[in-house]
Amino acid sequence: MQLSIQSAILGMDRSQVTELIEQLGEPAYRSQQLVEAVYRQRVQSLDEISTLPQSLRISLVTKGISIGLPQIEQRFVSQDGTVRYLVALADGQSVETVWMPEGDGGEAGDGSEAGDQAERFDGLSGDHNQKRHQGQNPGRSTICISSQVGCAVDCQFCLTALLGVKRNLTAGEIVGQVCAVLKDQKVSPPEDRINLVFMGMGEPFLNYENFMKAARLLVEEVGIAERRMTVSTAGIVPRIHDFGGEKIRPKLAISLNASNDKLRTRLMPLNKKWNLEMLIKAAREYPLRMREWITFEYVLLGDVNDSPENAKEVAELLRGIRCKVNLIALNPGPGIEFATPDAERVAIFQTILRASGISAFVRRPRGRDIYAACGQLKRTVETATVLAP
Numbered sequence: 324m325q326l327s328i329q330s331a332i333l334g335m336d337r338s339q340v341t342e343l344i345e346q347l348g349e350p351a352y353r354s355q356q357l358v359e360a361v362y363r364q365r366v367q368s369l370d371e372i373s374t375l376p377q378s379l380r381i382s383l384v385t386k387g388i389s390i391g392l393p394q395i396e397q398r399f400v401s402q403d404g405t406v407r408y409l410v411a412l413a414d415g416q417s418v419e420t421v422w423m424p425e426g427d428g429g430e431a432g433d434g435s436e437a438g439d440q441a442e443r444f445d446g447l448s449g450d451h452n453q454k455r456h457q458g459q460n461p462g463r464s465t466i467c468i469s470s471q472v473g474c475a476v477d478c479q480f481c482l483t484a485l486l487g488v489k490r491n492l493t494a495g496e497i498v499g500q501v502c503a504v505l506k507d508q509k510v511s512p513p514e515d516r517i518n519l520v521f522m523g524m525g526e527p528f529l530n531y532e533n534f535m536k537a538a539r540l541l542v543e544e545v546g547i548a549e550r551r552m553t554v555s556t557a558g559i560v561p562r563i564h565d566f567g568g569e570k571i572r573p574k575l576a577i578s579l580n581a582s583n584d585k586l587r588t589r590l591m592p593l594n595k596k597w598n599l600e601m602l603i604k605a606a607r608e609y610p611l612r613m614r615e616w617i618t619f620e621y622v623l624l625g626d627v628n629d630s631p632e633n634a635k636e637v638a639e640l641l642r643g644i645r646c647k648v649n650l651i652a653l654n655p656g657p658g659i660e661f662a663t664p665d666a667e668r669v670a671i672f673q674t675i676l677r678a679s680g681i682s683a684f685v686r687r688p689r690g691r692d693i694y695a696a697c698g699q700l701k702r703t704v705e706t707a708t709v710l711a712p
């Protein structure tokens with residue numbers, strides 16, 4: 324089984340595909356055709372690549388090479404249009420990928436999204452593509468992808484944590500989720516402006532190399548701009564440093580979720596290893612590019628971390644960092660002991676941050692009714708229960 328993952332073209336970069344083509348004694352330009360077919364046309368099987376001679380397709384198959392596009396096993400469609408995909412991997416494992424039409428993939432939290440904000444800043448409208456899709460606005464759609472099967476971080480409010488970590492995804496499996504969803508939704512970047520958030524199952528910075536390779540492939544081959552991608556980390560401090568040094572990199576979001584060490588250690592046990600002082604230091608040292616900011620996510624748990632005092636502590640911690648805060652009211656789930664806070668407490672929290680000069684937004688929950696919202700990805704197959712919006 325592992326063999327079929329390794330022999331997938333999805334996940335190979337240009338030099339690897341070229342090497343493969345050379346091994347087969349074929350001219351180098353064939354690698355360009357293969358890369359195009361896999362990442363741009365997103366073909367499902369080698370048979371579909373009519374630009375390649377049949378003899379080459381046969382030698383690839385004989386060598387045990389496949390495209391490696393993951394199969395969509397199930398789709399759950401929310402009342403709000405969000406689609407949660409259960410994506411099957413070659414070894415029988417599965418992960419979840421979420422499609423959120425009309426923006427707010429979560430990296431902005433204010434109903435807009437990062438790429439658009441940057442473009443507005445540049446004075447570009449960039450909405451040419453809306454004409455193609457009358458009425459719809461696929462330019463504001465966001466795909467949320469997973470980086471691991473399950474998660475090892477054990478945040479106490481997150482359903483994915485209940486799975487534990489099964490394994491890392493390969494770069495091909497990470498890119499493959501995007502390709503499978505683009506194909507299913509019949510959209511194609513860069514003509515369609517797609518945002519990407521690495522905020523699904525797993526901790527991307529605990530699968531750093533594969534995550535980074537996937538990010539590069541998504542930029543260079545699939546055609547999604549860096550400024551349209553955001554990766555969220557629970558706070559793997561050494562990797563935040565490494566990430567700052569990458570040439571190609573998505574924007575950074577950090578899951579803060581608590582305003583002091585005592586509380587954060589209780590909610591996120593990884594805080595014992597990398598505490599707030601270390602985390603905030605890494606954020607302060609992070610080399611932000613022009614018009615870039617760090618996003619801090621803060622999951623609000625009723626009567627646990629949502630008091631005005633907590634808000635003041637957050638404002639103190641983040642003082643002077645070019646950042647914004649995305650407040651996320653807890654998305655509930657079976658086995659989660661916390662409560663969603665009252666809307667009023669959320670509003671007060673936001674007001675306190677804003678009064679301290681910090682941009683703060685409340686993230687709109689997407690697809691709660693189908694277990695597609697933040698912290699709800701657990702490969703839940705039963706979705707009969709419709710939760711309160």
Ligand code: SAH
Nearest residue numbers: 481522526555556557578620653654697698
């Ligand atoms: N492991 C990474 C990527 C996942 S992003 C990280 O932790 O950042 C998922 C976001 O949803 C995180 O900010 C997380 O704190 C938040 N989250 C987790 N469980 C949640 C829940 N039940 N309700 C709302 N947000 C939740």
